[in-house]
Amino acid sequence: MSFINLKDKVIQVKIVYYGPGRGGKTTNLEYINRRFRKQIQSEMVSLKTHGDRTLFFDFLPFDMGQIKGFDLKIQLYTVPGQIKYNATRKLVLRGVDGIVFVADTQQQMRGKNIGSLNQLHQNLVGLKESIFRIPLVMQYNKIDLRKQGIPVLPTNILEHDLNSKLKVPSFEASALTGYNVPETLKKIISSTVMSIQRKLS
Amino acid sequence: MNYGVVSQEQLEKMDEILTEKLIKIGVDCVVIIDMAGNIITAKDNDKNKYDIYSFAALAAGNFATVDAMAKLVGEQEFSLLFHKGTDCNIHFSKVDDELLLISMFGKEISLGYLRLNVAETIEAIRKLWA
Ligand SMILES: Nc1nc2c(ncn2[C@@H]2O[C@H](COP(=O)(O)OP(=O)(O)OP(=O)(O)O)[C@@H](O)[C@H]2O)c(=O)[nH]1
Ligand SMILES: [Mg+2]
Numbered sequence: 001m002s003f004i005n006l007k008d009k010v011i012q013v014k015i016v017y018y019g020p021g022r023g024g025k026t027t028n029l030e031y032i033n034r035r036f037r038k039q040i041q042s043e044m045v046s047l048k049t050h051g052d053r054t055l056f057f058d059f060l061p062f063d064m065g066q067i068k069g070f071d072l073k074i075q076l077y078t079v080p081g082q083i084k085y086n087a088t089r090k091l092v093l094r095g096v097d098g099i100v101f102v103a104d105t106q107q108q109m110r111g112k113n114i115g116s117l118n119q120l121h122q123n124l125v126g127l128k129e130s131i132f133r134i135p136l137v138m139q140y141n142k143i144d145l146r147k148q149g150i151p152v153l154p155t156n157i158l159e160h161d162l163n164s165k166l167k168v169p170s171f172e173a174s175a176l177t178g179y180n181v182p183e184t185l186k187k188i189i190s191s192t193v194m195s196i197q198r199k200l201s
Numbered sequence: 202m203n204y205g206v207v208s209q210e211q212l213e214k215m216d217e218i219l220t221e222k223l224i225k226i227g228v229d230c231v232v233i234i235d236m237a238g239n240i241i242t243a244k245d246n247d248k249n250k251y252d253i254y255s256f257a258a259l260a261a262g263n264f265a266t267v268d269a270m271a272k273l274v275g276e277q278e279f280s281l282l283f284h285k286g287t288d289c290n291i292h293f294s295k296v297d298d299e300l301l302l303i304s305m306f307g308k309e310i311s312l313g314y315l316r317l318n319v320a321e322t323i324e325a326i327r328k329l330w331a
Contacts, residue, residue, distance in 0.1 A: 003239035007212040009329065012239045042252045045259065055264075059238075059258040075238065091265040095237020200206075 001099045002196050010071045013192055014095055018120050019102035021053070021081030022095060024141040027175035028102060029058050029076055032185060035178060039063045053078040057092045057129040064189060074189060082165040083117070090123050098182055098192030102175070105140045107151040114161055131166065135191035138163050138170035139184045144177055211329055212242055218329075219244045222322040223304060228315070229289070230305040233296065233326075241300065249305070259308055260303050264293055283312065294319050297327055 003012045017025040026046065033044045040062055043098040047056035057077050064072040079089040101120065121131045138158075146152045153161075155172055163170055169187050173180035207215075215233065222233045232246040232253055233262045238261035243253050264282065272288070282293035292304045292315055302323060306315060 003235060003237075003241065004206045005241070006206065006210065007209040014237055014239070042255050045255050047262075056262055057258075059255060061254045063260075072252070075254070077258070087269060088266075091262060091269065094261075094265065095235065095239065 001147055001191075003143055004070070004200075007144065007186040008071075009069060010037040010073060011067075011196070012073045012075060013097045013189075014075045014077065014099065015079055015098045015122065015192060016093060016096045017076070017078040017100045017102055018089070018093075018116070019081055019139075019141075020104055020109060020116040021083070023081055023102045023109070023116075024111075025078040025081060025102045026052075026054055026058050028100070028141075028181055028184070029060050029078055029098075031175055031178045031181045032062070032076065033060055035182065036062065036065070053082060055085075055089055056080065069195065072193070086119065088117040089119075090126060091128075093127060096127075096129070096134065097196065098137075098188045100137050100139055100188050101162070102139045102141050103158060105142050105152040105172075106145065107153055107159065110153060110157075113158070117162055135188060135195045136166060136168045137184055137188040137191065138166075139170055140170065140172045141175050141181070143178065144174040203230060214329055215242055215326055216244060216314070218322055218325045222318050226314070226318055227310050228304050228306045228318075232257060232303045233299050234303065235299050236261055236265065236301070238262070251305070256303075260293070260301065264301055270301070292316070293317065294323060296323050300326075302326075 017028055019025055029044060033040060042061060042178040045059040051054050057079060062074040062076055064074050077092055079092045101117060140155060140158050141150065141183050171180040171184050173184055175181055219231050224244055224246055229249040230251060233241040234257040235241060238258040240253060240257045251304040267279055267282060284291040288307055290306055294300050294302045302319060304315060304319060
């Protein structure tokens with residue numbers, strides 16, 4: 001649930017990057033943190049293991065300027081993707097306003113992507129939310145590997161596996177090079193803000 | 202009840218209560234957040250400046266974790282959540298199912314006295330929504 005402060009005219013919006021382990025969620029936030037440094041007031045918080053896997057979440061607050069006289073503060077989170085951390089994923093999803101699903105386009109990840117999306121669906125049901133209603137953007141990450149000759153899933157397969165029912169905006173991307181990372185972010189912010197405006201009016 | 206939007210009047214009253222009951226007795230900083238990690242309001246004594254947005258995200262995560270652990274061992278909740286440091290202590294308290302009140306305070310205040318004032322603060326804040 002977004003939080004709207006009518007006194008200081010601030011809107012806080014929570015966007016969560018979700019997806020299978022090692023898919024590139026943290027790498028998305030790290031790119032955003034470097035690229036948009038000027039709009040970010042504080043340090044990125046990363047709760048991770050020694051092996052750099054996300055243990056609880058990454059957190060990055062992001063200032064989007066004003067809409068209709070309100071300061072828009074976007075709070076970006078990632079979940080830990082490893083299978084065993086579903087209890088933590090549910091905690092991070094509490095109060096979520098918008099979700100980026102980061103799929104890993106490597107061929108052997110096909111089943112993991114589908115499993116993770118199904119679990120997202122379940123987790124949202126547990127929070128009395130619905131994957132069909134919440135603003136959602138698909139990101140097909142690591143597309144840069146295609147150029148290196150590493151087998152990646154064609155986008156029509158990914159669309160079929162993950163997006164044939166949801167029909168949400170989707171992007172091929174590379175969190176490593178930054179390709180379509182800002183586009184993904186802009187899309188989820190605009191979908192989320194629109195959905196909040198609809199709820200308010 | 203809808204916490205999604207809090208009116209200017211409610212916020213001003215809440216700030217008044219926090220200042221009166223907690224900042225005036227020497228609490229360094231008090232923050233009210235929701236379970237999603239959003240900041241509802243924050244007050245400090247002008248001396249201590251914290252990065253409250255990161256703080257709120259971590260505090261919500263911390264509280265949710267301890268709460269989930271309580272459920273696992275069959276407790277409704279652990280009623281006292283308190284972190285003790287050399288110069289700074291942090292006290293968590295549930296306002297209701299959606300809101301948390303977090304106080305940061307130094308060694309001048311005893312935990313007992315703080316808890317008493319926090320309890321009064323929470324009662325006053327609940328009345329705002331009643
Ligand atoms: N080639 C390539 N590698 C990537 C890309 N994005 C992430 N990686 C690599 O994939 C590995 C995992 O990335 P993370 O961002 O840590 O993945 P994550 O989704 O946060 O993983 P968990 O925290 O375990 O859920 C790292 O070695 C990254 O450098 C990409 O777009 N292309
Ligand atoms: Mg990660």
